[in-house]
């Protein structure tokens with residue numbers, strides 16, 4: 284009898300362990316990685332951006348070996364600071380180059396994450412003519428195909444959807460791109476990072492997510508530092524959206540510190556992302572032009588936060604846990 288109950292207990296224990304859901308993954312240019320292994324993360328940076336426009340850009344515009352030579356010291360610098368994951372936010376037709384990121388990942392050991400999607404700000408300058416004519420569903424089909432079959436035959440998969448909107452209210456092209464992101468999220472679980480800025484278009488996008496039955500948890504409000512009314516940021520955070528203050532420079536330290544403490548005071552630190560939006564090798568400029576390093580957050584922001592009482596576990600929350608939750612791949616659907 285005792286032996287039988289032992290047996291039942293062991294079976295129960297084993298089934299409990301095996302039922303426990305695995306933590307979700309992110310998708311790096313080298314395949315999936317557990318969010319538990321992401322480590323310190325920079326959620327919005329760039330290696331290369333090519334502003335020449337969708338109809339002229341292409342891989343012929345830069346030499347990968349030259350880009351690697353230029354960028355490598357900046358990456359080694361952050362690797363030595365303990366950063367292990369880097370979201371590369373350059374969209375297709377603006378210089379996205381998954382193969383380049385794979386080379387950089389192999390040479391540094393840093394996880395790079397690339398994206399699918401389209402950048403519809405600047406009146407569609409960064410969207411090829413033939414794609415502008417497509418419906419939201421047709422665009423989503425292209426992005427879903429990249430998520431399921433890899434980007435351009437490289438065997439490299441996107442880890443998030445990068446879109447952009449502009450203006451205080453969404454025009455037809457912006458709206459179509461947001462809808463395409465929603466269709467793609469419903470199919471793939473890739474989070475939606477949207478270059479947005481002020482609150483009005485942010486809430487318009489959250490409305491569209493709602494129309495598609497998607498939770499605000501799938502939405503990263505990029506360049507939220509462009510909105511002056513922090514109560515609006517708080518409102519979106521309370522709905523579950525991630526609020527990205529992602530254009531850090533050392534002369535903005537106090538603003539970032541104040542914002543982070545504001546969110547913490549209201550219990551919303553878990554929704555905050557910080558990054559530099561730095562880098563930017565510029566094809567066409569001698570030696571890629573002026574390159575901006577990715578070190579300011581570690582060098583200035585974290586010490587400034589700590590000087591005002593930010594604890595080690597808060598730093599862990601900000602640089603490790605929050606990006607993990609934001610970029611984990613799973614479908615964030617509202618209950619029907």
Ligand SMILES: [Zn+2]
Nearest residue numbers: 327329372560
């Ligand atoms: Zn950016």
